[in-house]
Amino acid sequence: MKTFLPIVFVLMTCQISAQNYRTANTTSTTYYEDSLNWMTSNFPFKADNFSVQSNGDTLISFLEVFNNPFSQSTPCIDTASTPWQGQKALLKTDGTDIYYNENNEEITIKTQANLGETWLLFDENITIEATLSQIGMQNIFGVMDSVKTLTLQVFDSLNNLISHSLNGENYQLSQSFGFVSAPDFYHFPNEIKRNLKGVQSPKLGIYNITRNDVYDFNIGDEFHIAEGNMFSKHYYKVLILSKQLDANNDWTYTYDVVRHVFWEYDENTSSVTATEVTSGTVPQQLIPQNIVDLSPLPITFYQDNSGVSGFGRVKNSNIWDRNKKVLDGAYWMENNGCWTYGFLLGVSYMDTYLEGLGGPYGGSSSGNGVIATLEYYKKGNEIYGNPINFDLIMPTETVINESQNLKIYPNPAQEFLNIELENQPNFDYNILVINNLGQIAHQGILTQNVQQIEIQHLPKGIYTLQIRNEEAVFVKRFVKE
Known part of the structure; x- marks a missing residue:
């Protein structure tokens, strides 16, 4: 033994x-x-x-x-x-x-x-x-x-x-x-x-995501999307209403654009207009298999740390702080069958698709190019970002004589903004600085006719200043440089 x-x-x-x-x-x-x-x-x-x-x-x-x-x-x-x-x-x-x-x-x-x-x-x-x-x-x-x-x-x-x-x-x-x-x-x-x-199957580590992975929605999913540049923007609130598996084993979704506001800045007059395009629409269909942008080169991909992106790029990413798989597309086929990469004046274009969050997001990286960003989403118990405040982009209150009663300077401003409100009553006003997503970027209390607020912490862009209480709203726009 x-x-x-x-x-x-x-x-x-x-x-x-x-x-x-x-x-x-x-x-x-x-x-x-x-x-x-x-x-x-x-x-x-x-x-x-x-x-x-x-x-x-x-x-x-x-x-x-x-x-x-x-x-x-x-x-x-x-x-x-x-x-x-x-x-x-x-x-x-x-x-x-x-x-x-x-x-x-x-x-x-x-x-x-x-x-x-x-x-x-x-x-x-x-x-x-x-x-x-x-x-x-x-x-x-x-x-x-x-x-x-x-x-x-x-x-x-x-x-x-x-x-x-x-x-x-x-x-x-x-x-x-x-x-x-x-x-x-x-x-x-x-x-x-x-x-x-x-490994592609079972899905481990980095793997290629398909159209069904990108558009993997459930009833009740909500997305807030901003699309545009610093001069004009569309804001969308999208709600998934239904999903159904068809005879080809492909998903079909019904969605509604619950809110759609168009915001535009006129740099000649330094004025901003906001228009309610829709407030609830006829439900629309989304069929992922019909989206041809996700068809080419489905299996070869690369990740680029230099800012250049190729079609089929997939990775575990914290893009916009979202731990989601990402698919970036920058290639398309010309009529002659030539696969080309998108450049304009040396600037690359990038379409980004997120696993379970749709797309494309991103766009031109040039200063005036159109960029689409997913600002907020809610998928079941998973919530990320800050909801777009459509009512602050599109205020419903009556604005009182904004040009005569409220003065701000300098405009554009860098570190400080001076607020001057004429004929101030004997009660305080709230100060709200609102970015172009309708989100409150700064708030305070106006306690005197002339008051200075710090804005150096704000990112560059166009902001709306509201001086308001329960009875009145005064509005001015300013540029933070």
Whole structure:
């Protein structure tokens, strides 16, 4: 019995170390980040076609992805560039997976290698050995999984260890998800490393969101949206009334624009007008599957930390402090079939879609461009932002002789605003400074005919000053520089 237990233990160890690991997740698309790029790029790893050979080996090809040249002078974007995994891989029945670089040179991964085992990973102008240096459990997107770590060493043709950027490099292989980290096979043996960032199914980490994910609404969802620039703006209050699954298993929503106010500033007269466009309308339909803007390039995407955005960019984001998946689109197809990136005078356009919150939001980033922002939403118990106060944008009170009774200076103002109210009665007035969302940005009490208030804390923009009590309202607009 004393001799039997160690033998059993050795057998169990061998079985554990030789579990069925894999490099390619053939059941789902996985997404990998470029660890060296100046921007954060995420590209898919998707086995596109399978071909079983006569000896049982499987030849797979990979989904072609577009190449973003980041150049205004480039007229079209290549939508069929070679994926980072290379064009193909051969998965052998003994657990040896062979990938190919751009020169059709082999990169060998032994998925069933035992701890401490060494093999030739690459043998061309240089020789690269891989050693299975570690096997252990690792938390991957909240899932505990067994992971193998491969460590590289580089030799010359005389088998001398040489200085190389890949010496000591580690790649990891997960039993359930495929590569946790991997080389850029197409450009191998350069030092580009791809790190696993997400899985499409089940949805883990970063994954591509679809139209149904973007427009995942429920009855009673409420959205407050502002769209425009500093000179004119539309304000919408949208309420989801119904949702229904049709025969094609697609959702159809009915929504109502409960309030719609148009606000406009005339810089020639320094006057502001606000018009109630609607107060309750005929309900309208929204069918996500009919929204063609979310159709192109549905699986390739990237994140850009520099301000440039490409179609299909998806990430966990705190954009506008909302922890939602984000999809930004800035590509469209011209009539000639050319995918182009939107530039105007060097300024990029960005349409942003939020998971469960609709879109597009965003727009032109130029000074007078139209920007749509989601200022407030309510989805069940989830509430974020400040509701737009439509009544303060569109006041219902009678304004009393605003030009003669109330004076403000300087206008524009930077740090302080002087308020002068003639014929002040013997009771106090409230001071309200209202931004162009109808939100109160500053408030106080007017206690004398001439009074100064601090405004240096206010963001730049156009504001409405209201001096009011239960009997009267005096209004002036001013510009904060």
